[in-house]
Amino acid sequence: MSSALSHLECGRCGTRYDADVPQNLCTCGRPLLARYDLGRVTVTPAEVAARPPDLWRYRELLPVRDPGNVVTLGEGMTPLVPVPRFGVRAGVLDLLVKDEALLPTGSFKARGAAVGVSRAHELGITRITMPTNGNAGAAWATYAARAGMEALVVAPALAPAFTRAEAVLAGARVHVVDGLIADAGRLAAQAVERGWFSTATLREPYRVEGKKTMGIEIAEQLGWRLPDVIVYPTGGGVGLIGIRKALDELRELGWISGPLPRLVAVQATGCAPIVRAFESGAETADPWPADQARTAAFGINVAGTLGDFLVLDAVRDSGGTAVAVPDDEIMAAQAECAASDGMLMCPEGAATLAAVRRLRSGGWLSGDERVVVLNTGAAANYADTLPMPPPALLSPDAVLPG
Ligand SMILES: *Cc1c(COP(=O)(O)O)cnc(C)c1O
Ligand SMILES: [Zn+2]
Numbered sequence: 001m002s003s004a005l006s007h008l009e010c011g012r013c014g015t016r017y018d019a020d021v022p023q024n025l026c027t028c029g030r031p032l033l034a035r036y037d038l039g040r041v042t043v044t045p046a047e048v049a050a051r052p053p054d055l056w057r058y059r060e061l062l063p064v065r066d067p068g069n070v071v072t073l074g075e076g077m078t079p080l081v082p083v084p085r086f087g088v089r090a091g092v093l094d095l096l097v098k099d100e101a102l103l104p105t106g107s108f109k110a111r112g113a114a115v116g117v118s119r120a121h122e123l124g125i126t127r128i129t130m131p132t133n134g135n136a137g138a139a140w141a142t143y144a145a146r147a148g149m150e151a152l153v154v155a156p157a158l159a160p161a162f163t164r165a166e167a168v169l170a171g172a173r174v175h176v177v178d179g180l181i182a183d184a185g186r187l188a189a190q191a192v193e194r195g196w197f198s199t200a201t202l203r204e205p206y207r208v209e210g211k212k213t214m215g216i217e218i219a220e221q222l223g224w225r226l227p228d229v230i231v232y233p234t235g236g237g238v239g240l241i242g243i244r245k246a247l248d249e250l251r252e253l254g255w256i257s258g259p260l261p262r263l264v265a266v267q268a269t270g271c272a273p274i275v276r277a278f279e280s281g282a283e284t285a286d287p288w289p290a291d292q293a294r295t296a297a298f299g300i301n302v303a304g305t306l307g308d309f310l311v312l313d314a315v316r317d318s319g320g321t322a323v324a325v326p327d328d329e330i331m332a333a334q335a336e337c338a339a340s341d342g343m344l345m346c347p348e349g350a351a352t353l354a355a356v357r358r359l360r361s362g363g364w365l366s367g368d369e370r371v372v373v374l375n376t377g378a379a380a381n382y383a384d385t386l387p388m389p390p391p392a393l394l395s396p397d398a399v400l401p402g
Helices: 045-049 055-061 084-090 109-122 135-147 161-169 181-193 207-221 238-253 273-280 308-317 327-341 347-361
Strands: 005-010 032-036 080-082 094-099 127-131 150-156 173-177 229-233 262-268 321-325 370-375
Touching (some): 032 207, 045 207, 084 347, 109 135, 109 207, 127 135, 127 181, 135 150, 135 161, 150 161, 150 181, 161 173, 229 238, 262 273, 262 308, 262 347, 273 321
Parallel strands (some): 150 173, 262 321
Antiparallel strands (some): 005 032
């Protein structure tokens, strides 16, 4: 059997939609989620274990109906790497990093792009567009190239130039806006009016499905025994929504049982709309004032998201929490974990470590839990934005100090 996809359903109002034609948002303005006929899934975890180590090993739980439409660069099955020295310093001994830096284009955006582009290709879409803070543009442009599709990307000028260069290399039309991600979104919307299909965050249903595989992999890699806590750097929240969806589907399949992990949404104090809403008990999040949204962790510099209610639900239903960390703690955690454990993380990933430290010192974590944090991308993607003093130049005949 291949995909068990049955239909699409609005995450907010529950309205059903046909999954076999291109769809964007519900008429209520909220995201559509893919639903599966899980009763028809007969594959077992043991059979899955024998399949190739990429995310398509979960094909029954993914939306692509004909395997011939899969557009792949080998994405998936990233390692779960312990960071024991950082863990000791933070007071959380069983601390694991799911290292998404190893994916094509160096970020977990490759998961969403692989599944999103594959399904778009299957539905006959040939031109896609999206705003991006960098990593999404690189990933979707690359997979679009692989599929023979055209891609049009709009990025804020401050977003890392390296990821933009990758999108250019992959043949995408790349525009740069003197503004923030929401401004890029408004420009990309013009392309949508001209017939380009929007693959912006949560505006099509399948990016979530790709990101969902992070949750399935964590479960499989731990022998279908879940960690106590999963910590995720939250921008649009797609990954967190996806991980929650994965856990729900695996439980319905009977592949996991017992208590689910507590899910933690991490944001930067410079842009923390979800954390603010969580703390105030709100069901949705008011957008962060766009002119005040600022963090070096560009992937989570997202002032407002269509999936706010889904993120807040996921956090609350799991007994999790939402926490904001300042940029200086993010950059300190990045440098510390690189030096202590050789784990190079993007600023967004490092934000989860800074959050673990805060949650432990505040007592939310006891220190006995197994904690998985997501390193959503490669440090190298931020080469041009990392704070790095210029080196002192030695003359070739200098005597090395020290
Ligand atoms: C996009 C991005 C995020 C945020 O992703 P969401 O799933 O939309 O919240 C986090 N980290 C990195 C590196 C990103 O590129
Ligand atoms: Zn709806």
